[in-house]
Amino acid sequence: MKLSKKQAVFESEVITRFELFNSLFMTLPFYQVKHTGILLPFFTTHCERGVTEKLDPETIIESFFDQNDQYVRESDRIDLLFRIIQYIERQVVLFDAVEDAAFKKTGRSDEAGLLDAVLRQTANNTELRNKLLAKLNDFSLRLVLTAHPTQFYPGPVLSIITDLTEALKKNDINNIHLLLHQLGKTPFMMKSKPTPVDEAVSLAWFLENVFYPVASAIQSKIDDEFDIPADENKQLVELGFWPGGDRDGNPNVTVESTKRVAVLLRTILFRCYYRDFRILKRRITFKGVEKYMDILQELFYENSFNPPDSPADEKPVIIHNLQEIKRVLVEYHDGLFVELVDDLLRKVRTFGCFFATLDIRQDSRIIRQAHAYLRTCFEEKLAIPADFDQLDEEAKQRALRFDEHDLSCSEDAPPLVVDTLGVIRLIKSIQRWGGERAAQRFIISNCQQASDILELMELFLWSGWQTPALHIDFVPLFETVDDLHRAADVMKALYTHPHYKKHLQQRGNKQTIMLGFSDSTKDGGYLMANWSIYKAKIELTAIAREYDVDLVFFDGRGGPPARGGGKTQRFYASMGKEIANDHIQLTIQGQTISSQYGSLDTAQYNIEQLLHAGLTSHIEQKDGDTLSADQKQLMAYMAEVSHEQFLALRHDPLFLKYLERFSPLKFLSQINISSRPVKRNSDSELRLEDLRAISFVTSWSQLKQNIPGFYGVGSALRHAEETGKWEQVKQLYETSGMFKTVIDNCMMSMSKSNFDLTSYIQHDEVFGGFWKKMRDEYERTKQYVLKLSGQKVLMENYPVERESIAMREKIVLPLLIIQHYAIRQLQKGALKEKESEVFSKLVTRTIYGVVNAGRNLA
Structure with a gap:
């Protein structure tokens, strides 16, 4: 069969090059068992033949050993299987690197999906261009990195993949050979289970090395296209972070680990700023900028290498001094190197002093438990009926008082109660360190009724928070098929509840709702899960529009199709008029993080695909996308x-x-x-x-x-x-x-x-x-x-x-x-x-x- 042009390119740029470098890799003497590299191709062919003949695995493996007993002694057989595993693990890395290196030649299979395409489309159409600009003012994309147990590559291996990809792009044979040797000797396994902080460190590698430059580059592309000054832009790409904050079903996430992750994100970000500032400092050596440069030098250095125990949100100070430097450059030095200042300004406006918003998530049953604990301990002060748990849903909503208190739990309280109340207090500190966006969302999983949200809101008010300063978005997570069916009724109850309605007004009438695919697929199967979520989006949008609420859907997607992933950009591009699509928010989970966002090229491509999907669904919506x-x-x-x-x-x-x-x-x-x-x-x-x-x-x-x-x-x-x-x-x-x-x-x-x-x-x-x-x-x-x-x-x-x-x-x-x-x-x-x-x-x-x-x- 004749290959298509795309297949031919893939064959030459990926398959052929992989086989070439794999043959080099197979000759490297990594392991004690002789002939492993030589025997592996024969073992692979033997396995393929055995599967085709529908043989059981014992027959396949034992017949291979019998046929090759001159190479493998019986005492070495199991050891050889381990060595084969080690080789194949590294073959996978090599294939990843070869494919990523060829991405620009093979990956852009759908040119219409790139952000450049939609910009070209509107370049000569004033009406369409104005429509796009208006959409950009309302639109945002948030990618949320999650701590799911399928991100298998440790940090050193990720670094090797990055370096190997670059070497392959340049056909640097000597460096490729050295990196393959390094790969063969670098352990893939961790000796102990990672802590939530370890997971945060692992994913922070992507924030620092990929998302930091790519998000800024995309923002710069938009700003340049529409002549938007770097210090006046509307942030387009946002980042979220779950490691250290997602405590649903994970007893290893504690208040202390949440605090350490928040500090970690801030510190890593300031090191990124400091590296950029050093470049800026080498170029901007003119009169009139000295005092501003000195302030920034000390601020970036101290927060990078001597972070204070209780830091402050330095974003206003940083922006002020960068703007002053820019002013001096424009007024007295012909704007020389002003683009370097704009680049750093853009990054500071994007990432603030927090890098990625740290989401907090907990199960509704734990929220109820914490609420019940404080009701019992402070029964007279709170004046909530003793039979609260036995009340029906409407009566519960009426019984909640939303009074402000500063209540503390005793040391012998249940651990999950202690953690819940502790993290509610910690959020206030995190907002003080990095601004409101550092930690502004509390996600309630297994959300089944409006009182689940209202009880959490009351817990905040019982923990020292005050109503006018309650800078928190309460995000219900609907996931099972039954929860999705009830979702619209739950939200209607919230939109009409006087206290929640007032809170929502303080939050700009913007409501985020998380819809999860994982449990709905396990609960109802693939087709029912997809339809239930789509139908729920239609119903939730109708309710939100009825009550003039700006609705944001946060989708638990980004992995395999069975968990809502796959071709996510096509899903967002197909939202009809009945579904709110002004904001795209989704989880990026598991090995999808490294596969789709592991390099600068793949990250920029996939982010632009999602941006394109959200923008084009607004400016050129297809009639067929709104179902009859x-x-x-x-x-x-x-x-x-x-x-x-x-x-x-x-x-x-x-x-x-x-x-x-x-x-x-x-x-x-x-x-x-x-x-x-x-x-x-x-x-x-x-x-x-x-x-x-x-x-x-x-x-x-x-x-x-x-x-x-x-x-x-x-x-x-x-x-x-x-x-x-x-x-x-x-x-x-x-x-x-x-x-x-x-x-x-x-x-x-x-x-x-x-x-x-x-x-x-x-x-x-x-x-x-x-x-x-x-x-x-x-x-x-x-x-x-x-x-x-x-x-x-x-x-x-x-x-x-x-x-x-x-x-x-x-x-x-x-x-x-x-x-x-x-x-x-x-x-x-x-x-x-x-x-x-x-x-x-x-x-x-x-x-x-x-x-x-x-x-x-x-």
């Missing part, structure tokens, strides 16, 4: 059919047993990648509702079955065809960007599935039928999405991404065979304790490479 009543009915119908199929699978008694038996689910808690437990209520036995969605999705992705990303879609499409609705479905696919994106992301999930890998399970007496049911739905979904899209193969319309996925799947196939082999050995139960430890370690080691290669698998 019939289309909504069709979507609801298909979502319900899909939901029924998913629930039938989920309620099967074998569902969780299958995941525990064949996937590495129980091993996720043993890998040192996250401070967060694999499941909530970690001391209890495993229940699906307690299992974190990220663990749920990761387990399916390791099985290469990706059930959360497609299951039920095929049945829904088939049912639509059988009931005479197929032409309506085709018309929906052709006109609705939202539905097309849902199907495209489904195809992406399926492209990363391989049921041949686990085909041996079909012969299992207990689980064989269960496996066949999932495989049949996969084949059914594949048949119908191809028929609907008119494609011959999955992701045919995205050839570069399809080739990239195929190559990555090929690289990690041996890891999956080793993983399944080790799991099956452990299940036999006849191993000695030391042998069991070895096979358990084999399982955990394979998880890293598989997820890193997938880039948005978990």
